[in-house]
Amino acid sequence: MDKDLSYGRPRVEYDAAGISHNCALLSRLCAAYEVEIAAVTKATGGNPDIAHLMVEAGIPCLADARLENIRRLRKAGCQAPVMLLRSPSEGEMAEAVRLADIFLLSQIDAIRSLAGQCRRLDKIAEIIVMVDLGDLREGVTPDLLPNLIDQILQIDGVKIVGLGTNLACHIGLLPDQGNMDQFVELAVAVEAQIGRSLQFISAGNSSALSMLQQGDLPPKVNHLRLGESLLLGRETAYGQPIEGARQDVFSLVCQVIELRTKPLSEKVGRGPNAMGKLVRLTDAGLRKLAVLNLGAVDTEISCLKAEDRRVKVIGYSSDHLIVDVTGLADLHAGGEVRFSPNYHALATAMSSPYLDQIARSSAWNSGSVFHEECI
């Protein structure tokens, strides 16, 4: 890493070529089943460099849950259509209409309010109506869908462009033949009710890829919203790597701010630590301990895996991470330790104001440091 590019703060490093590769691979895979994708940017905090790579790889539409992230994209000049995955609150409607193009909604009050803002701005908001097939998050229950569609049809300023569902996010209900068949039946019924075909039959997220790859998604499904699979190369129903995709695109890199040999003993009387947790010490005796400049405030720190297996996480507090590096002879104070984040650690790290976001490869905008003011 070129030292000049670093501000000395911990950073999220991403491999631009790896992102392009995963996006192109999944675009092709889905296209083979006539499924179009939206690239979900919420785990990148709306990093515009990464969004640019997604669009360049041929993904026609972006999606995010947060207006702050979409604002960041727009400020950087991103003009791709964006889906807003989470309903705006009442006070966010006007800004939502300005920033996003397609809205995933299922509550009639929100749809009315959004439509009101659209009429003021002389716009039409495109809506994907969300139906809940049992994951108990957003979405109308199937029995009330026809009534909701009827109500939306009477509102000026919005247009129904799709039916969507989201699984495996809340209680972990996985997509299967039963709920996917039910989903397309509902889509057929909505098309009959509105008298035209829907542009988006949007059957889910990265948890649908396993079914897609086995050819088990009903052919009428034509859209998925993918985040984790594009960024971390994994489907999420079973956590399996996607063949040919890269799982090593992101690293969290932090610095050794102190390195000492200290005695570890289980016998010392102890209570809960600063995080309210009891720390288990598995090794005893003299160990080489590194104190790192990364803590629980920066990321979901319990979801990090050291890239070097000889580094063992012992514990952490708000601003420090303590690792046993007894097996590493050549690590010094000032040296760096690298971790591989899971999706949640990535999402929190990428929205932290304390971490830099730096591209690792020589592709587009290489070495650019996103060191923006808070948004």
Ligand SMILES: *Cc1c(COP(=O)(O)O)cnc(C)c1O
């Ligand atoms: C986060 C989210 C996605 C993307 O999920 P992944 O598991 O990252 O693919 C898709 N749809 C909705 C509604 C979401 O909130």
